[in-house]
Amino acid sequence: MAVLTIKDLSFSYPEEKDNALHSINLEIDEGEFVVLLGQSGCGKSTLLKQIKREIAPHGQLIGEIFYRDTPIHLIEAQLKSSEIGIVLQNPENQIVTDKVWHELAFGLENLGLETHTIRRRVAEMANFFGIQQWFRQSTIDLSGGQKQLLNLASVMVMQPSLLLLDEPTSQLNPIAASEFMTMLRKLNEELGLTILIAEHRLEEVLPMASRVIVMEKGTVIYNGKPRNLLQGLPHGHAMIKALPSAMRIYHSLGGMIDSPLTIKEGRQYLQEMDIENDRIEDEVLHEKQEIVLEAKDVAFRYVKDGQDILRYFNIKVYEGEFLSVIGGNGTGKSTALKVLSGLLKPYRGQVFLNGRKINKYTNTELYQKNMAVLPQDPTVLFVEKKVSQELQTTAKMAGSISKIEQIIELFGLGGLLERHPFDLSGGEQQKLAIAKLLLLNPRILLLDEPTKGLDAHAKQSLAETLQVLQKHGVTILMVTHDIEFSAQYSDRCALFFDGQIISNDPPRKFYSGNTFYTTAAHRMTRKIFDNAITCEDVVKLCKKADKVASG
Template sequence: MISLRNRSFQFANSAKKTLEDVTTEVRSGEFVLLIGPTGSGKTTLLRQWIPSLVPFGEVHGEACIDEVDVTTLPKRDIAKSIGMVFQDPDRQLVMETVSQELAFTLENVGIASDVIRKRMMEVVYYLDLHSLLHVSVDALSGGQKQLVALASALMLQPRVLLLDEPTSQLDPVAAKQFLSVLVQINRELGTTIVLSEHRFQEMLPLVDTVWMMDNGQLVFQGKPIEFVHQANDSSSPFKSFCPDVTRLYLEKAPAIDLTSPPMDVRSTMSWLHTVRPAFQSEANEPAVVRETPVLAFEHIDFHYPGSEAILWDCSFQLHAGDRMALFGSNGSGKSTLLKLLAGIHTPQAGRFRLHGKPYKKRRTEHAKQIAYLPQQPALFFSENTISEELTAALTEPSMLTEFAERFGLIQLLDRHPFDVSGGEMQKAALACLIARSPEILLLDEPTKGLDPIAKQRLLELLENELPAQTALLFTTHDIEFAAVASNRCGMLFDRALQVDGSPKEVLTGNALYSTTIHRALRDMAPGCLTLSEALERWQ
């Protein structure tokens, strides 16, 4: 149905090709999962079939629909054949209400109004969007916006859907719902899907084909089980992209039969009940002695102008040495809470205490004590090079080279912050924040859009470069990362912090807000959250 033939792409003024001699094809009705390291060229590859989305640069080779080069096809024909859903729905939605958004594309290609109404009715029923039809797009949560973007693409009844990390901003429940809708669309409508996604834990067992990109090349094309075969090698980079339950199997199965390796919770539980392994008892968690909190807020109320309360009578404490993960559904107030703590917003009621002393305004001394990194790292930078950013952050500019080496930034020092990948940009921003030696570090969705290898590097940076007494608070939808990176977890619900405790206290016993390892081992090894813990306790 769609194909690439010796396709290469190089950005203008770039010395390296983003895509290099890529050849592949997708059959009608196929579901393809596209994975790979951050910055490997996945987004660029997806855009090759829509000429209006191909970035400015040098292009070689062909991108075809039904064996016809897309550059020879009218834009209308391409729009009717291929729909695309982007990572950030705010960059895709353009109308005021949901109903206007759904009708917008069809109106632009001249579809009759009665046909538009008929298709809208069908799509709204299919995706259960009745209650949102006349709601303002700006009032939607992240998960709702992504569903509306998908519905808008489906209105044209495309034969192919291309999706670029559509769940990166969704909480675990919303992400599972969205991905299940994609599987339903593929199975029931026969729509061909190519999905770039870092939530491979859920998707690998459900797709027909896996593509893996690295350095602009497709280094693997095949079935999921063939991908696991490739991963069954201690030196294989593919192993990091296997679900944790599959990695447990590859490590612990006494006589590995790769004809049916488990790739989801159900098949893993079936295998475990067959081999019946013994697990060591769970170690008791040491008692935590908490001193006076570094930062506390008491009975906070906050709402944006013209909106309902985001936080109401919300109280919270952060102590020295905390590594705290903050969970909550889209729109629950996680980012707002960080902005309040950073002094960007001012609450309508309640008070803050820093080292037990109240403060109302963001003074210079508070800015030195509290560092904040937003979801979009690009908002952090103001200098022309990463070297200049680091020099401004360091108390001793002479430490620049040593500090850049520790963070793996030497090769990027002369680059503009906007000219590096998202993972590199985040690492540079984090280095600048840590260079200021803050007492409190606030990170908003630090793993968004990061592949498993980049997440491991981020974890190592936080473990090795962040002083033990620094209090870290980060929001996240990534349960697996939080389980290994935090010593405390909290959950926002109904406008306040409703759950607060250790990772085991917060994440065990849950059906959705937990890790795949815990769901698979909950009967045999209660309290086990991570792959490393499962391997340690396996006898």
């Protein structure tokens, strides 16, 4: 039976010529786990918001959405809020109360349920999700992974039949993301919950899917089984770069039918090729340049008598390098970035910019002549009502009006210029925020999760842009959970733990030595290849082995 039916659905935003959605026809059956794919701006988020009408954007809607054969706009609001749940990208944005237990109870209280029913449901859900140990904590003290798990539990306590998720792991570290996806699998398999999820990180979610829907420019271009994606997508389509590592390697080596999906299946496929152990040549270490940003024995806490978030934090960032910092949610990486940028003041230790104490700089010197900072939430940078106005205002301030057209083309913002920044998808907001920063002509870029919400094509464009900036001497410090991006494009990688940097090395050495904080390609090829960390590494070594065997 179809839980959700979408018939001839089209939608356009105000003052937009092109439709964001165009003639969508879909059916989602009871108990399915459906993954929605597509490049940033293809319409995934817009479609999900049309299903969850309470958060639907303003615009012109044509067509109809049916929930269990009833037009969705005719369903009683109370029933709709409990039957159809949604979890969004930013864990912070859905939490509305100050305590974990109250967050779990909040939706049920709004439904007017009796106290004993609320208490029973909350207790059951807290146990199911393993929340009991932090049941009475303040929500503000939770890590990103805990907040997103709490959001999911707060939706599930309403006992929905359909769960919508929009990039729910985009801000989670690899371990927290894996735990979140494991919980979704459990809900689907043990409760029969119908799930429709839009996601860019496909390593774990695609193998769970019973069906995959690929969107492009507001239309559906593929609707079928995950293993048939390579056959179903047009030759050379940009989404191929976003597929799980096993599929990408299989495709690059000529495979098309019955593709491996998981790390385990990819490993079996490579072992059947009977390849001898080999390795990629290690990176050539360039002589280190001048130190442009440095922290010496820095300590920071938010509350006078609270715990240190940073303790004996030391870091050196060299001119023109791309340094990425990884680590768990809630460990203090973003705090470190704010201290390094002068936004927060440490109570011990010093931060130096070009050898001068950062507190000796004026704000104008810091943020208009030296550095630009991308925060975790890009929307805090938006102050205008249109994308075009955001770019123009920033360019006028920085004297870079001549660069606007180039930036618009670089980030594919041409079709979004008349859109309100808050109507953009998460990936589009991220691109706009980075575009604004580049108009400032910074010498140092501090980026907090810059690839969050970006599809594979947008990530590659961003990487190419950062590489061009590096060639012009721009220094880049990135805090990220995107290990694949870090491994492929960084000059140096560092691990943040317990308030400090505990190790740093070039990407190949760094990721080859890790078990969990490493790439899918390395996990797949461990003990087959010594130090392959990207899909390109694996394909190169496989082709080298094949050439040796045939020659």
